[in-house]
Amino acid sequence: MTENYQPEAVIFDLDGTLFRAETILVPAYHRTFEQLRKEGLYTGDTPPEEKILGGLGMLLEQIWKRVMPDASALVYSRANELLLHYQLEELKQGTGKLYAGVETGINILYEQGYQLFVASNGLENYVKEVIRYSGLAPFFKALYSAGEFQTKSKVDLVRLLMETYSIRSAWMVGDRSSDVEAGKANGLYVVGCNYSGFGQEEELDGADLIISSFDCLVNEIMKTSNR
Structure with a gap:
């Protein structure tokens, strides 16, 4: 109907x-990659913000494949944890x-x-x-x-x-x-x-x-x- x-x-x-979403996603995204580099799970520059912003609405596993197509499932899992953690921190700070x-x-x-x-x-x-x-x-x-x-x-x-x-x-x-x-x-x-x-x-x-x-x-x- x-x-x-x-x-x-x-x-x-x-x-x-x-x-x-970008009001908390963008800062959390950059913080996530900073931490991934510290943990030795990612090297190189942070992928452009457009990569993740363009994936909004997709399932997270699909988003990370857009952002880091060559990364492992372990990296995707850790990125999920970090991104959620930092987004919730941004929310608590009133950024959203x-x-x-x-x-x-x-x-x-x-x-x-x-x-x-x-x-x-x-x-x-x-x-x-x-x-x-x-x-x-x-x-x-x-x-x-x-x-x-x-x-x-x-x-x-x-x-x-x-x-x-x-x-x-x-x-x-x-x-x-x-x-x-x-x-x-x-x-x-x-x-x-x-x-x-x-x-x-x-x-x-x-x-x-x-x-x-x-x-x-x-x-x-x-x-x-x-x-």
Whole structure:
């Protein structure tokens, strides 16, 4: 179902949709490579930031293959640990930022009675801590991550979420092709976010609606409501 129907739930991607991931990712990324070099697990210069920023929305193992294609599984595992550690440190220091309109918009949707969820390809602790430190935790019914549920694709993650909460109608909101794929495969109305600047324009091909700000999303959802 892809018509512009009134949803009972809204399922959000996290990075590039709600949260400006680069605000904590970039400093954590450089700190990660500094530590990898100290531990003798990596030599040479830190790969360009664009390598990891361009991989946002992918599973972490896919991201590291983009960044360090010749590294071992051991290095990938250690890089995961370090990156998460440093990102959480950045969060605690108040470095992380939401996109404009997210805090107000999420509150409006919650007050209107919509069930709100996050479905992310990130690690469990990352997803939960970003939402907690951003002050959004009270508004979300559940936070689903590939790290927690060990899903191999966002299609599977969203399907699991919908089955668990018996969701019949929802909008899928995200900035990457994996979000479009997950929404379409699960029969959802798909909203593509093009304000992060990290994905390619064609990644949102197939979305039912493309928005340039979070405020646009809230306005579109409210149009479907007769409340």
